[in-house]
Amino acid sequence: MATIQKRLNSKGEASFHVRVRLRGHPVQTCTFQRLTDAREWGKQTETAIREGRYFKTAEAKKHTVAELIDRYLKTIEQRNPQRYNSVKAMLFWWHDQIGSYLLSDVTRALLIEKREILVQGNVINKKLKRSTHSKQRTPSTANRYMVALSTAFSMAVNEWEWIHDHPMQRIAKLSEPRGRVRFLDAINQPRNTLSLCHSRYSLLGKKRNGSLRDFLLKRVNICSTGKPFAEVSRPLNMTA
Numbered sequence: 001m002a003t004i005q006k007r008l009n010s011k012g013e014a015s016f017h018v019r020v021r022l023r024g025h026p027v028q029t030c031t032f033q034r035l036t037d038a039r040e041w042g043k044q045t046e047t048a049i050r051e052g053r054y055f056k057t058a059e060a061k062k063h064t065v066a067e068l069i070d071r072y073l074k075t076i077e078q079r080n081p082q083r084y085n086s087v088k089a090m091l092f093w094w095h096d097q098i099g100s101y102l103l104s105d106v107t108r109a110l111l112i113e114k115r116e117i118l119v120q121g122n123v124i125n126k127k128l129k130r131s132t133h134s135k136q137r138t139p140s141t142a143n144r145y146m147v148a149l150s151t152a153f154s155m156a157v158n159e160w161e162w163i164h165d166h167p168m169q170r171i172a173k174l175s176e177p178r179g180r181v182r183f184l185d186a187i188n189q190p191r192n193t194l195s196l197c198h199s200r201y202s203l204l205g206k207k208r209n210g211s212l213r214d215f216l217l218k219r220v221n222i223c224s225t226g227k228p229f230a231e232v233s234r235p236l237n238m239t240a
Contacts, residue, residue, distance in 0.1 A: 139177070
């Protein structure tokens with residue numbers, strides 16, 4: 001239940017002190033200059049405590065992104081050193097960009113804005129009122145940076161309960177370019193086809209290399225484009 005107490009300072013100015021007391025929960029207090037604000041805060045706080053939302057929100061206002069990253073790195077350094085080495089540099093970049101923000105102030109819009117800096121390489125310096133250039137990164141690399149930070153937030157949600165909602169949910173990944181496709185020329189195609197067949201039949205038939213190679217050379221046909229157009233039809237002895 002919320003109770004409001006009026007207080008006067010030495011100058012005769014009034015303030016309103018709110019106390020919210022619910023069984024099984026610590027007492028929450030706050031002071032306001034206006035009675036209307038005090039009543040509204042008391043109602044909202046009491047409702048949030050009953051629904052189990054208040055303390056998670058309050059915890060998010062106590063910690064910054066820098067504290068989250070530092071604790072996460074210290075944790076995974078002990079649990080998974082290999083993971084620590086792979087994400088350390090990426091999380092240090094986030095530490096410099098948004099480390100001073102409270103967890104409660106981290107929004108999807110903020111994260112997308114920082115992701116654009118990763119890709120475009122332009123940083124707006126508010127003091128100098130002009131943009132400065134930094135290293136540009138590919139969409140694939142920007143996605144890796146986002147995943148590294150998302151994993152840290154997941155630990156804060158699931159294990160530490162510093163925040164209630166994951167701020168990186170519903171942020172779509174950037175489109176990544178198709179990986180390099182390798183084409184074999186007419187010289188390498190027969191050689192690689194024969195090597196593939198050799199491995200396949202060696203595993204299934206357990207034949208000796210010499211006899212198997214002679215067998216494949218007679219039965220693997222290569223067309224003018226260098227691609228195989230017929231498969232070997234000789235049955236294999238699976239019990240060999």
